[in-house]
Amino acid sequence: MSDFLAMAKEMKPQLVAWRRDFHMHPELAYEEERTAGIVAAHLQRLGYRVETGVAKTGVIGVLEGTRPGPVVMFRFDMDALPVSEETGAEYASRTPGKMHACGHDGHVAMGMGLAEFLAARRQQLAGTAKLIFQPAEEGGNGAELMVQEGAMENPHPDVFVATHIWLQKPLGTVDVTVGPVMAAAEKFSCTIHGLGGHGALPQHAVDPIVAAAHVVTALQTIVSRNVGPLDTAVLSVGSIHGGDAFNVIPPQVHMEGTIRTFDPQTRQAILRRLQEVVEGVATACGTRAEIETKSLTPAVINDPQVTEMIRRAAEAIVGPEHVSLGERTMGSEDAAFFMQQAPGCYFFIGGANAERGLTASHHNPRFDFDEDVLPLGVAILAQVAYLYLVEHKAYLLNK
Ligand SMILES: [Zn+2]
Numbered sequence: 416m417s418d419f420l421a422m423a424k425e426m427k428p429q430l431v432a433w434r435r436d437f438h439m440h441p442e443l444a445y446e447e448e449r450t451a452g453i454v455a456a457h458l459q460r461l462g463y464r465v466e467t468g469v470a471k472t473g474v475i476g477v478l479e480g481t482r483p484g485p486v487v488m489f490r491f492d493m494d495a496l497p498v499s500e501e502t503g504a505e506y507a508s509r510t511p512g513k514m515h516a517c518g519h520d521g522h523v524a525m526g527m528g529l530a531e532f533l534a535a536r537r538q539q540l541a542g543t544a545k546l547i548f549q550p551a552e553e554g555g556n557g558a559e560l561m562v563q564e565g566a567m568e569n570p571h572p573d574v575f576v577a578t579h580i581w582l583q584k585p586l587g588t589v590d591v592t593v594g595p596v597m598a599a600a601e602k603f604s605c606t607i608h609g610l611g612g613h614g615a616l617p618q619h620a621v622d623p624i625v626a627a628a629h630v631v632t633a634l635q636t637i638v639s640r641n642v643g644p645l646d647t648a649v650l651s652v653g654s655i656h657g658g659d660a661f662n663v664i665p666p667q668v669h670m671e672g673t674i675r676t677f678d679p680q681t682r683q684a685i686l687r688r689l690q691e692v693v694e695g696v697a698t699a700c701g702t703r704a705e706i707e708t709k710s711l712t713p714a715v716i717n718d719p720q721v722t723e724m725i726r727r728a729a730e731a732i733v734g735p736e737h738v739s740l741g742e743r744t745m746g747s748e749d750a751a752f753f754m755q756q757a758p759g760c761y762f763f764i765g766g767a768n769a770e771r772g773l774t775a776s777h778h779n780p781r782f783d784f785d786e787d788v789l790p791l792g793v794a795i796l797a798q799v800a801y802l803y804l805v806e807h808k809a810y811l812l813n814k
Pocket residue numbers: 516517553777778
């Protein structure tokens with residue numbers, strides 16, 4: 416067993432206690448006051464330079480080593496979800512309608528464990544560790560706001576590292592994939608304007624419902640006909656609203672949807688086709704379309720060199736046979752905003768345990784992970800820190 420794993424396993428009771436406390440007291444996006452308070456007090460006690468209130472509730476802790484070296488940033492997200500917990504666990508959420516159903520409680524606990532590990536070895540560190548505890552990952556773009564409020568400066572990181580406890584993978588496995596791992600997400604909204612009228616007299620109306628039906632169908636040709644078969648994209652219409660009565664043709668229909676892509680050129684091509692298809696089909700139906708698109712998050716793209724370092728660290732902790740390559744999801748992750756500013760790697764740590772029934776998917780009311788993932792996560796992150804801030808091999812590789 417590696418030293419780091421043995422050290423992290425000793426820390427397990429504390430990691431579990433932190434995690435369960437956060438789990439019992441979930442806080443939604445930008446409301447993570449209690450969580451942030453506990454994190455900030457912990458970092459202060461350990462001697463970190465601490466900044467609070469970044470992006471409302473975010474916390475940044477900076478620990479400078481005794482010699483110069485790279486700045487390595489580790490990110491942990493803190494927010495819970497508006498989900499009512501159904502795990503029946505003794506440490507279940509004490510607040511109805513709020514739950515840590517994505518594992519961010521575990522991320523915060525791992526971050527606090529890593530903070531303790533680094534502070535205890537400060538004399539060995541050449542360089543700076545920057546730990547960042549982020550609000551509002553779940554749709555609130557807390558990372559974007561943190562970047563806007565200067566989180567990537569003072570000091571600017573040379574390397575960015577983030578991880579997610581992952582229930583698609585069993586405990587004891589890690590996935591470290593180079594290149595795109597999470598998709599760029601856009602939201603689109605479109606209104607189709609027709610001319611309302613009597614359902615029995617369509618010749619005197621312009622029916623936006625029929626137009627909308629054609630638009631939805633035609634939109635599904637974009638991925639199948641305009642995106643290369645080896646490329647990856649999704650276009651889903653998630654809501655469609657129009658009309659209130661069975662015998663009335665309404666004046667308009669509103670629809671919304673999302674587009675997910677890995678490649679910026681594919682993304683551009685889809686956005687162009689979205690416009691052409693919606694407007695063209697609407698026109699053909701005698702209606703008029705208004706379209707708005709909003710970029711939510713860029714794609715998470717792992718830097719080859721940082722990813723290589725993370726892979727080495729993960730292999731040292733769980734063994735090369737338990738480190739896979741290739742996990743990707745069309746879900747999105749606002750860590751991408753940090754990764755636009757510094758080369759980074761976002762990797763997945765398996766947290767499922769089928770024997771114990773811990774396999775519910777993320778955001779499910781029965782979501783729970785095997786807590787043995789907590790020391791594993793701390794050990795891998797500690798190993799990463801060691802590679803960059805003690806051995807310095809990794810830093811040289813990056814230059
Ligand atoms: Zn989530």
